[in-house]
Amino acid sequence: MLQAEALGCWRDRREIFSKITFNLEPSSVIMVSGSNGSGKSTLLKILAGLQQATSGTLTWQGKPLKPLDPHYLKQLLYIGHKISIQPALTPLQNLHWLLAITPAMPHSNDALIEALHLMGLQGFEHTACERLSKGQCQRVALARLMLTSAQYWIVDEPFTALDDSGVAILKDCFLDHLDRGGRLILASHHPFETKAFQQTHVRLKNIC
């Protein structure tokens, strides 16, 4: 279980947010919302361990979470604002290298192709990503969700650049993950409501 206790972050002598407290249980969602510049991405980076909170504590499995603890990283999938797709590589090659360095289920080449098909990228498996649209690149990045073995998903604004069918596929993917007992931290302007699973809202306000 991941617990945040009174997390706060200052940058350039300005408080971005403070007193963020939540518990992340199995099969539950943390929805982070707030206007532009309210610190959503910063909060997600802190939860992933890419940045340090200036105040408050993060507890994981009953112990304070060390920055970049390999045991935590084995459970973590972070898809940030920068989606980490190499433009010169094809969607298939991108998936291959991303799954090689992050926690993944055992997978074959066919499984990757199938995941790309499920994301609606039939026929584009071998096209360099620089020739794909932004939404298609986003789909390539999100195809990782279908093959990861991580329990903790931290996803930053995944719905941007996706069309309606992409949004629907992604929501199904999130629901499957929650159904398997997974945990999801999601920053989005797009509503994601589930009746079946526990949902905590974290609303960030601009503090000036």
Add this chain to the structure above:
Amino acid sequence: MPLLFFVMVISLFPMALGVEPHLLARLAPAIIWVAVVLALLMSLDNVFKSDYQQGALEQFVLSPYPLSLLILGKSIAHWIAIGLPLLLLAPLFSVLLNLPFAGVGVLWVTLLLGIPTLSLIGSIGAALTVGLQQGGLLLAILVLPFMVPIVIFAASGVAAAGNGAPFYSELLLLAALLLLTLALGPVAISFALRVSIE
């Protein structure tokens, strides 16, 4: 690109110095090594830049595998793309500079030992400056002083071999420096990358 640059710099010297084969032969080790350093510096600015901009570095940092090993893999890829071609080109162009035949073999060994050392040292600087918009010049200023010892040992080793003097101590020193940077470089680079990403 860096390879083409290397070729151009080397070819510029015989043209600028005119028909002076003896002078050229004396300068050859220094010219080749300076050209190698400049070509490497050009390539180093981009080692981590695109990975940083596309977010791949975040994924590297968040990988459960040791970051320094992933970095070592990247360094090996960089060596295959830049170091290996330099290693193949340099002996060819040493003929253009009238380097004595005895020196060519030693030049090759110094490049074999020196290029990975230089690129690892340079990658530390590249990791530190990766978040800056115009980091290229700063990178050169940061890492050039640390590259000086390698250039000194390598060029003096090649010159000594050309004159028939002993050169083993220079090669051994280069080998020692390579082992040192191979052991500590990836660790230093991974620390620098973690700092740059925040």
